[in-house]
Amino acid sequence: MSDIKLKVEENATLTEDALKSFFDAHRDTTLYKAMKYSTMCGGKRIRPFLVLEFCKLLGGGEDAAMPYACALEMIHTFSLIHDDLPCMDNDDMRRGKPTNHKVFGEAPALLAGDALIFSAFECAMSNTNVTAESKLKAVETLALASGAEGMCEGQMIDIASEGKKLEFDELLNLHAHKTGALIRVAAKLGVIAAGGDNAALKAADTYGAGVGLAFQIIDDILDKYGSTEELGKPVGSDAKNEKTTFLSFMSVKDAMEYAKKVTDEACAAISGYENSETLIDLANMLLNRKS
Amino acid sequence: MSDIKLKVEENATLTEDALKSFFDAHRDTTLYKAMKYSTMCGGKRIRPFLVLEFCKLLGGGEDAAMPYACALEMIHTFSLIHDDLPCMDNDDMRRGKPTNHKVFGEAPALLAGDALIFSAFECAMSNTNVTAESKLKAVETLALASGAEGMCEGQMIDIASEGKKLEFDELLNLHAHKTGALIRVAAKLGVIAAGGDNAALKAADTYGAGVGLAFQIIDDILDKYGSTEELGKPVGSDAKNEKTTFLSFMSVKDAMEYAKKVTDEACAAISGYENSETLIDLANMLLNRKS
Numbered sequence: 001m002s003d004i005k006l007k008v009e010e011n012a013t014l015t016e017d018a019l020k021s022f023f024d025a026h027r028d029t030t031l032y033k034a035m036k037y038s039t040m041c042g043g044k045r046i047r048p049f050l051v052l053e054f055c056k057l058l059g060g061g062e063d064a065a066m067p068y069a070c071a072l073e074m075i076h077t078f079s080l081i082h083d084d085l086p087c088m089d090n091d092d093m094r095r096g097k098p099t100n101h102k103v104f105g106e107a108p109a110l111l112a113g114d115a116l117i118f119s120a121f122e123c124a125m126s127n128t129n130v131t132a133e134s135k136l137k138a139v140e141t142l143a144l145a146s147g148a149e150g151m152c153e154g155q156m157i158d159i160a161s162e163g164k165k166l167e168f169d170e171l172l173n174l175h176a177h178k179t180g181a182l183i184r185v186a187a188k189l190g191v192i193a194a195g196g197d198n199a200a201l202k203a204a205d206t207y208g209a210g211v212g213l214a215f216q217i218i219d220d221i222l223d224k225y226g227s228t229e230e231l232g233k234p235v236g237s238d239a240k241n242e243k244t245t246f247l248s249f250m251s252v253k254d255a256m257e258y259a260k261k262v263t264d265e266a267c268a269a270i271s272g273y274e275n276s277e278t279l280i281d282l283a284n285m286l287l288n289r290k291s
Numbered sequence: 292m293s294d295i296k297l298k299v300e301e302n303a304t305l306t307e308d309a310l311k312s313f314f315d316a317h318r319d320t321t322l323y324k325a326m327k328y329s330t331m332c333g334g335k336r337i338r339p340f341l342v343l344e345f346c347k348l349l350g351g352g353e354d355a356a357m358p359y360a361c362a363l364e365m366i367h368t369f370s371l372i373h374d375d376l377p378c379m380d381n382d383d384m385r386r387g388k389p390t391n392h393k394v395f396g397e398a399p400a401l402l403a404g405d406a407l408i409f410s411a412f413e414c415a416m417s418n419t420n421v422t423a424e425s426k427l428k429a430v431e432t433l434a435l436a437s438g439a440e441g442m443c444e445g446q447m448i449d450i451a452s453e454g455k456k457l458e459f460d461e462l463l464n465l466h467a468h469k470t471g472a473l474i475r476v477a478a479k480l481g482v483i484a485a486g487g488d489n490a491a492l493k494a495a496d497t498y499g500a501g502v503g504l505a506f507q508i509i510d511d512i513l514d515k516y517g518s519t520e521e522l523g524k525p526v527g528s529d530a531k532n533e534k535t536t537f538l539s540f541m542s543v544k545d546a547m548e549y550a551k552k553v554t555d556e557a558c559a560a561i562s563g564y565e566n567s568e569t570l571i572d573l574a575n576m577l578l579n580r581k582s
Binding site: 026035082086088106108114116118125133135140142143148149150152153156 | 322326379398406408430433437440446447451
């Protein structure tokens with residue numbers, strides 16, 4: 001296993017330990033069970049990794065970053081639970097397991113998603129290794145990235161786009177909100193945890209935007225040309241759902257070049273910082289992934 | 292019109308102006324339209340009134356209280372939107388208007404509720420008339436009262452109670468979470484806006500708990516003995532839905548006495564403060580309401 005893959009895996013374990021600690025410190029009600037089920041359902045934990053690595057890049061410690069990393073992962077999880085609901089994508093399975101509403105029922109899944117948002121803010125507030133200023137900035141940044149200015153708006157655009165052919169600008173706008181916002185905020189939360197300045201915040205934002213966009217381009221390529229075996233999920237869903245993708249506008253070769261270009265731009269934004277190798281390796285790992 | 296009713300109405304207008312300002316400062320997307328539709332859908336705005344009056348009681352100004360009052364009203368509105376969804380109560384009408392999902396569709400209503408939570412935190416963070424400490428306390432208190440330790444847990448208990456006969460303790464626990472949590476946090480946010488001490492927070496909490504409980508007892512009485520005309524909604528829904536209510540345990544006379552007792556306890560908790568008349572009048576107005 002490559003160095004960066006190992007680091008990502010190690011960080012996923014750390015994040016899961018911290019998430020588990022959060023739930024262990026609360027009651028064991030059905031609602032918490034439902035929240036925990038989806039939060040602990042695996043995944044690469046790329047967003048928490050970004051929070052921790054950007055905090056390290058700016059000289060901050062893991063303790064300062066982890067509560068923000070967990071908060072963000074809870075918001076990511078809420079979005080997956082609500083996205084899977086019958087009125088949204090109506091998905092029965094996620095990461096090889098039954099979706100939240102398939103296990104707990106639709107109303108409990110709705111409430112588990114809702115409650116995870118509040119737990120995210122509670123978790124961010126529990127950060128004892130940062131300044132009050134950092135926490136206020138974290139809450140504000142998380143709220144803006146997740147709600148009607150960010151991810152929720154992205155999901156709304158996605159719904160409105162169903163069955164429509166999007167222009168290229170519209171496709172970029174969709175992804176910038178739907179998936180880009182949370183990846184950008186991950187990088188920024190790391191800077192906020194470390195008490196970094198505005199220049200660092202801007203660099204993190206540029207890195208997050210580039211990596212997020214490349215991620216989506218690769219997603220589109222893998223959905224068309226990947227293997228179900230490697231991906232662990234059916235391919236061809238974009239074509240089946242008549243979705244506009246990057247491959248609606250360019251060949252797979254051009255799409256790969258485009259993804260490489262935005263990845264390079266992402267890396268350039270942080271290459272001036274010492275010890276930026278890990279984040280550069282991560283960007284390239286995500287660019288070259290097969291699943 | 293009595294003095295207290297006039298004050299409540301004046302405050303509702305102030306709150307609606309502030310909520311409108313929040314939305315005016317944002318874009319006019321479909322998502323914001325859906326969020327605004329339910330937020331501006333009327334109601335007595337009792338929770339914002341409590342925030343403002345408790346802030347005044349502790350010597351704070353309206354400017355310090357209003358962003359918290361609006362934040363809380365957004366969270367209250369989110370809970371109504373999600374509560375009305377087909378997978379929850381499946382209600383078509385609220386306050387004489389079609390519910391959010393009837394106007395915008397189910398997925399947009401889900402997202403509008405989600406996004407209102409984030410807007411609530413954004414709005415609380417926008418408070419420039421309080422200390423950083425106040426904002427951090429407000430975020431923490433709001434998160435705990437709204438999520439899996441508060442309101443969301445109440446809705447979960449409500450779902451799990453369907454078709455079951457509850458014990459009296461279980462009924463109290465249900466209402467303490469489902470409606471009590473947000474009323475208690477309203478009073479507490481006022482104290483937090485004014486920078487009040489722990490004794491004031493405790494008094495606000497006791498007042499909110501009493502008023503919230505009395506509110507629910509009266510609700511149960513009105514559902515059984517009120518008139519559809521005065522209430523503006525059908526009566527007898529509790530019996531139809533076989534819900535356990537306070538009238539499952541006591542006569543209407545005893546329920547009224549019980550409501551009066553907890554209202555008196557609520558008032559006693561704040562009677563030591565100068566200028567507590569408005570909040571005492573409010574508690575009695577809610578006790579004696581016919582709708």
